[in-house]
Amino acid sequence: MAGLRPWEELPIGGAVEPDPALRPRTGGWRTGLRPQVDLDGCVNCLLCWVYCPDSAIRVVDGAFAGFDLDLCKGCEICAAVCPAETIAMVADDG
Ligand code: SF4
Ligand code: SF4
Known part of the structure; x- marks a missing residue:
């Protein structure tokens, strides 16, 4: 092509x-729901960490350590994939 x-x-x-x-x-445009975990039921499989699309699962020393609500947009994926059914979505009170 000349030029x-x-x-x-x-x-x-x-x-x-x-x-x-x-x-x-x-997290600034969360859906109105946020995840809440019952740590007694957590088997530390980290599937929530694998599937969370926003890197909102906190892991410390290889163990599940809760949610970073600055990043969580309330998509419910973690609750859906948790094999122990220990994550519940609750109303986000801010
Ligand atoms: S609700 Fe969605 S964004 Fe929030 S921690 Fe669960 S998977 Fe991640
Ligand atoms: S998916 Fe459920 S059982 Fe697995 S680490 Fe996350 S909260 Fe714990």
């Missing part, structure tokens, strides 16, 4: 810092 410059001659474009995309505060 097109090789990529080496193109002007350098702008750069977008990746951080906001890596840690979006999805």
Whole structure:
């Protein structure tokens, strides 16, 4: 194609810092429900951590450690996949 410059001659474009995309505060638009766990029933399978689309499951030393509500958008997936049925979705009182 005549007239097109090789990529080496193109002007350098702008750069977008990746951080906001890596840690979006999805908890800011939660559905109105939030997960609540009964830790006595947790078998530490971490399926909730695998399936949570927003990295809102906290894991400390390889063990389930609750939810990060700054990231949780209330999608209910963790409650649906928990084999111990120990996660319940409750009204989000803020
Ligand atoms: S409801 Fe559960 S799966 Fe959905 S974002 Fe919150 S912690 Fe993650
Ligand atoms: S899916 Fe349920 S049993 Fe498994 S780690 Fe999460 S809360 Fe615990």
